[in-house]
Amino acid sequence: MATLVSVYDYPSDVSTVVRKLKSRGFEDLTTYSPAPFEEIEVAENPKPSGVRLFTLIGGLTGVVTGFAMQIWMSLDWPIKIAGKNFASIPPYWIIGFELTILFGGVLTVIGLVALAGLYPRPLDDHYSPRFSAEEFGVVVRCEDRDVAEVESLMRGHNAKEVTLAASH
Amino acid sequence: MAPPPASAVADAMNAPARPRDSRTNVDIMAVTKGFHWPWLIAFIAAVSGVVMAFLALAYQTYEGLGVAGYQAPVFWGVYIITFVFWIGIGHAGTLISAILYLFRAKWRNAINRGAETMTVFAVLTAALFPLIHIGRLWKFYFLLPYPNQRYLWVNFKSPLLWDVFAVNTYLTISVLFFLVGLIPDIAIARDRALGWKKAVYTVLAAGWQGTGKQWKAHNRTVLHLSGIATPLVLSVHSVVSWDFAMSIVPGWHATIFAPYFVAGAIFGGFAMVVVVMVPVRRIFRLEPYITDYHFENMSRFILFTSLICGYAYGAEYFIAWYSGVEPEQTSFWQRAFGPYWVSTWCMITFNVIFPQLLWIKRLRTCVPFLFVLCFFINLGMWFERYVIIITSLSREYVPAAWGLYIPSTVELMVLAGSFCWFSMFFLLFLKMFPIIAISEVKELDIHARDHAREAAAHGGTH
Structure with missing residues (x-):
């Protein structure tokens, strides 16, 4: 070769x-x-890059985690206030949304690390600093x-x- | 003459790197090298300010929140104002790096690194203030949902808890976005460094070589992070605004708060980018990269968002009058003509009236003028939060319960220290990593050269 x-x-x-x-x-x-x-x-x-799959999995995990966490914690110590549901979904959208973004972003970066091989390692034999010039x-x-x-x-x-x- | 066959050519790749380097690499990496007096003076001043603020904070932690200026009915003071201010400052960075990326606004390439750096350190600064505000710093974990002996969980219906999640998500995503963008440039630094610096950059560059596979994953990551950071940035300041708007305090309970806060954040954030990048450009001679064109574009954003802020200020007053609700009307009357009238008129003058000068192109392209204007805009944005928080809390429903809040020396020292804290990290960054995204600037340069060559090859028809 x-x-x-x-x-x-x-x-x-x-x-x-x-x-x-x-x-x-x-x-x-x-x-x-x-x-x-x-x-x-x-x-x-x-x-297309496989990173998109990581983002999707992260986002879906985040939204499920966000709602599951809030609903479970609300039911774990139920306090009835003003006849409202223990677990009321509308305000839970906020944290559900934030965790969608958080998990989606973190998994996206994990995808980058996995697919681009980003970990400290020796450089290729044929890599040259010229390729980080122009x-x-x-x-x-x-x-x-x-x-x-x-x-x-x-x-x-x-x-x-x-x-x-x-x-x- | 025919070129020599490959088999006869010496193995040039294994030869030492040639001294020829890209002009862009040399110019931008020069910021991290050498000695700059203005940098040293600024760094010493910043560290001194941080030490002063830590002493003030230690004193407050020992004595309790009584040394802050809180007194009934105002228990949200400078710390919450400054928290909102710094969160807002971060927004321009995400707007420049994420939203302008999605719109393919290539002019962002020269300023996005500076703005992202600012975002990370601004959010880092902001995140300290809720902890300072609670007084007992060691109890900060009460803010998080964690299993405890009493089986109690946090209140998920409270905007304050939404804020905990929003700010932490924003901090995490901003840091990730920042680091992802930085990796190719760290590899540039690695290839040119020697000794211990090379060892550090080698670890941080994480094996980056700019292969097609790496760039593909990198580009897709930046695209996805931009896609998710865009709704995030809009949500974060909306959630911060709901800390106020979800209550029934006159002057706070308004549906316009979310867009009003987001526009204000972008407005103040862009002004901070100008205030930070003007001296950086001047001291480190980066004029070929950060041009007047970039500042003009930023000034257009500042003008546009200033108009939104002006509209929001007007709408607040109009709705207070139109609602016919007396406490609401009184609250706004007190804003303009009560004990805090100076703050209100500073806010209106600096945030709405002064920026209208940017309609004039000559002023829009005059960098020293922009620097001074943006300094006042930052002042105005801090006053905006002062007006919203202090005036509303000090003039609630019952006149007998009205009070006056005056920031204490401890609070002002911590406030000043926050600027020094932010500056200290920014200055350290300047000396360690490229402040301009080198690979993104190169992308534009090389593309332009390639297109010019193709145009020449086709007889200049393009």
């Missing part, structure tokens, strides 16, 4: 080269970019016989540098 690392100046070049690489069957690739660019994300993986990187792992094809595709889309980083 060979690993080719290419460097670009513009996100449109990165998104084009990623799309072309994928269309030719080179699926094992990673992009590095100094800022968020939707075109690169879509080219690399058009599927340059973009595309790393492709391919068979040795495909190196020339991948390299030519990269250079054909304005790669500033193409490096054969490893070959086993």
